[in-house]
Amino acid sequence: MEKIKILLLVSSRFGLPSMRDMVQSQTLGVVGIPAHCEEIIQEVTMLLAPYGIPILVLHKGDFVPTLQTAIERHEINLGFVLYFSFKIPSIIYEHKNLKGFFNVHNGVLPEYRGADPVFQQIKLMEKFPGVTIHKLVDQMDAGDIVLQEKILANFNDTYGLLFDKLAELASKLTATIIKMIYLDLIIPSKPQNELNARYYKKQDASQVSINWQTMDNRTIVALVNACNPWNKGAVTRLNHKLVRILKASVYQDENLSTKNYKPGQILLFKEHEIVVSTLNYGLLMIELIYIDEGFFHASILSSLGFFIGHQFSEIY
Amino acid sequence: MKVGILSPSSATYPLIAFEFMDGLKTYLKNQGQLSGVEMVNDSVGYGGQEKEIYTKAEKLLMIDDIDVLLAFIDLKVLDILTPLIYASGKLMIVINPGANYPTNWVPAGNIIHLSLLDAFCCWMTAEYASRENEKSAIAASTFYDCGYLHSAAMSKCFWKNGGQIVYNYINNNRYDETFAITELANFISENKEVKNILCQFDAKPAHLLYSKLNELTDSEKLKLFVSPMMLQESVINSSVETAKFNISGHQVWSPNLSNDTNNLFHKVLQENGKKAPTIFTLLGWETAMILDQIMNIENISLNDGESIVNKLKSEKFNSPRGEMFLDTDTQFYISKPYYYEIMDGRINGRQEQEAYVLEQWQHFISEPTQGAITGWMNTYLCY
Numbered sequence: 001m002e003k004i005k006i007l008l009l010v011s012s013r014f015g016l017p018s019m020r021d022m023v024q025s026q027t028l029g030v031v032g033i034p035a036h037c038e039e040i041i042q043e044v045t046m047l048l049a050p051y052g053i054p055i056l057v058l059h060k061g062d063f064v065p066t067l068q069t070a071i072e073r074h075e076i077n078l079g080f081v082l083y084f085s086f087k088i089p090s091i092i093y094e095h096k097n098l099k100g101f102f103n104v105h106n107g108v109l110p111e112y113r114g115a116d117p118v119f120q121q122i123k124l125m126e127k128f129p130g131v132t133i134h135k136l137v138d139q140m141d142a143g144d145i146v147l148q149e150k151i152l153a154n155f156n157d158t159y160g161l162l163f164d165k166l167a168e169l170a171s172k173l174t175a176t177i178i179k180m181i182y183l184d185l186i187i188p189s190k191p192q193n194e195l196n197a198r199y200y201k202k203q204d205a206s207q208v209s210i211n212w213q214t215m216d217n218r219t220i221v222a223l224v225n226a227c228n229p230w231n232k233g234a235v236t237r238l239n240h241k242l243v244r245i246l247k248a249s250v251y252q253d254e255n256l257s258t259k260n261y262k263p264g265q266i267l268l269f270k271e272h273e274i275v276v277s278t279l280n281y282g283l284l285m286i287e288l289i290y291i292d293e294g295f296f297h298a299s300i301l302s303s304l305g306f307f308i309g310h311q312f313s314e315i316y
Numbered sequence: 317m318k319v320g321i322l323s324p325s326s327a328t329y330p331l332i333a334f335e336f337m338d339g340l341k342t343y344l345k346n347q348g349q350l351s352g353v354e355m356v357n358d359s360v361g362y363g364g365q366e367k368e369i370y371t372k373a374e375k376l377l378m379i380d381d382i383d384v385l386l387a388f389i390d391l392k393v394l395d396i397l398t399p400l401i402y403a404s405g406k407l408m409i410v411i412n413p414g415a416n417y418p419t420n421w422v423p424a425g426n427i428i429h430l431s432l433l434d435a436f437c438c439w440m441t442a443e444y445a446s447r448e449n450e451k452s453a454i455a456a457s458t459f460y461d462c463g464y465l466h467s468a469a470m471s472k473c474f475w476k477n478g479g480q481i482v483y484n485y486i487n488n489n490r491y492d493e494t495f496a497i498t499e500l501a502n503f504i505s506e507n508k509e510v511k512n513i514l515c516q517f518d519a520k521p522a523h524l525l526y527s528k529l530n531e532l533t534d535s536e537k538l539k540l541f542v543s544p545m546m547l548q549e550s551v552i553n554s555s556v557e558t559a560k561f562n563i564s565g566h567q568v569w570s571p572n573l574s575n576d577t578n579n580l581f582h583k584v585l586q587e588n589g590k591k592a593p594t595i596f597t598l599l600g601w602e603t604a605m606i607l608d609q610i611m612n613i614e615n616i617s618l619n620d621g622e623s624i625v626n627k628l629k630s631e632k633f634n635s636p637r638g639e640m641f642l643d644t645d646t647q648f649y650i651s652k653p654y655y656y657e658i659m660d661g662r663i664n665g666r667q668e669q670e671a672y673v674l675e676q677w678q679h680f681i682s683e684p685t686q687g688a689i690t691g692w693m694n695t696y697l698c699y
Contacts (some may be wrong), residue, residue, distance in 0.1 A: 128422055130422075145402070146399050146402075146403075147398060147399045147402065148402065148424075149398075149420060149422070149424070150422045151420055151422055152421070152422050152645075169420070172395075172419075176395050176396060176398070176399070177399075179366070179396060180370075180396060180399070183366065183367040183370070183396075184367075185367065185370055185371075185396075187399060188399050188400050188402075188403035188404075189399070189403055190402060190403045190405070
């Protein structure tokens with residue numbers, strides 16, 4: 001059986017568990033990382049130092065010929081993309097030396113196409129987030145599906161936690177594809193059902209902001225988790241102060257009446273947390289916040305001049 | 317309906333494929349459905365050769381154009397088949413004794429599992445062990461049995477409920493007159509306070525273990541919490557009168573169950589000139605019951621395995637083991653196992669209550685197995 005040599009393209013930590021397993025199975029040939037991903041370059045360089053596996057630092061203007069040369073020079077015969085900043089042209093993924101070139105997407109396809117499916121799966125409270133491996137085509141995330149596996153969502157998972165779980169799942173799935181190539185099996189695939197396709201753009205400021213008038217407490221908790229840690233929380237405003245909520249949970253207290261409170265109004269200060277009224281007479285317990293002064297328990301707001309009855313509002 | 321079958325082989329259970337097919341065909345014949353099911357059969361041996369299994373499954377799906385794939389394989393080789401099954405869209409029924417369980421319980425849409433729930437029975441038996449006043453136990457297994465996750469299920473449940481494994485014993489002897497349990501016997505003798513043994517042994521070594529334990533001077537103190545194969549009728553019948561110690565455990569079926577469906581199971585097999593049923597005949601019979609259900613679904617495309625699965629989720633059926641249903645979260649068929657206790661030469665058995673089984677099932681599937689897992693590739697009992 002022919003030795004497998006993989007070209008791995010990564011821009012984030014998502015590819016690291018797969019890279020670890022490829023090193024262990026001695027199938028990793030070259031790693032390509034965009035030049036602007038300095039932290040990842042540093043981390044991968046440190047991790048691969050003992051193994052002598054080359055790392056290509058890629059620039060948007062000339063990464064295509066660099067990859068072409070690498071495929072030929074290092075006798076690469078299989079390619080994986082795990083979260084990569086540049087669009088890969090067909091001249092690379094259809095290279096004659098390759099037995100396959102696959103994108104590993106940290107979301108369920110075709111329902112979660114786009115740049116950040118982890119954020120969308122948490123924000124939309126997807127019960128079964130997952131990883132999809134598909135063939136590369138010109139259109140982003142639209143290639144035929146080879147393999148997909150889902151996990152049971154934990155409502156309390158932050159972006160960071162789900163990201164890591166999906167990264168481990170991705171490593172399991174890439175191992176299956178590598179084994180199939182090693183056994184000289186043809187990799188079957190199935191076209192995506194375009195009727196179910198949804199594309200999400202990279203989230204902008206409006207998508208990480210709490211709208212107290214339309215979001216209930218569960219939706220707010222989901223958004224808070226989806227913004228932790230990368231955005232330092234979901235964004236809201238208290239008078240003129242910008243507040244990012246990092247940790248919050250649905251709160252229940254039959255003795256606490258929300259009848260005279262509007263969504264976003266503070267009802268209660270506890271030792272560390274505060275309780276806020278939400279849509280449909282719901283309650284939200286805010287535990288951790290980020291403000292210009294630093295990371296704090298939410299109850300810090302009382303010492304900054306905020307009291308029961310003060311109201312959080314939208315940033316726009 | 318055209319059905320492709322990847323059937324097993326076993327040196328230890330040489331009739332495994334015959335018994336499975338006997339159960340499958342006899343049920344369909346009795347229902348008048350045999351002519352409606354075309355079968356294409358291929359052997360996958362012990363079930364450990366991934367490429368061979370893949371190639372045979374591919375042929376059944378692509379060349380023979382089957383509607384449903386029945387694969388008597390273990391979960392370790394399922395991973396490599398998943399892209400093929402996903403691409404085909406057709407229904408796959410994975411059949412095995414259930415000694416392994418998935419690392420991720422969220423199922424693929426068009427794959428369902430029929431098993432003897434071996435690991436789950438081990439889990440429940442360990443839950444019983446953890447109720448003992450004495451919270452320490454020995455974990456004892458064969459070199460073969462410890463290569464399946466039923467060993468992990470037993471230990472995990474015992475730990476979770478406050479138990480402590482104080483000695484791990486793995487027997488690597490041949491299953492013949494040279495079989496010995498020297499190290500285990502020494503530990504028991506030197507640690508008088510330890511009475512509980514969590515055991516996973518296949519039927520043949522189970523018989524030898526019972527026999528060797530009987531020879532120990534203080535074997536009366538021992539309580540064995542055992543895996544389902546240690547409760548097989550052939551093993552228990554020869555041990556029940558002589559065993560000086562307590563034996564208890566769970567299994568999903570015994571030939572002696574007195575329910576109407578089990579009586580019919582025996583009767584129909586006998587009328588068709590088949591030998592007395594085994595666990596493998598049971599799996600064949602139940603597979604046929606599922607196929608029968610599929611044939612009775614109205615307006616369904618056999619190319620759409622996921623839709624078939626969704627229909628099956630709302631259907632229950634009465635197997636010789638009792639009522640069975642497809643768990644919607646995991647797509648594993650579940651039944652209520654039977655608890656057996658062998659004490660003072662008597663066997664007492666009863667079926668577990670549904671509430672208890674469902675509660676334990678939730679505990680069982682909520683304990684994901686993390687990290688690297690090692691073990692045998694071949695299907696449990698196929699060796």
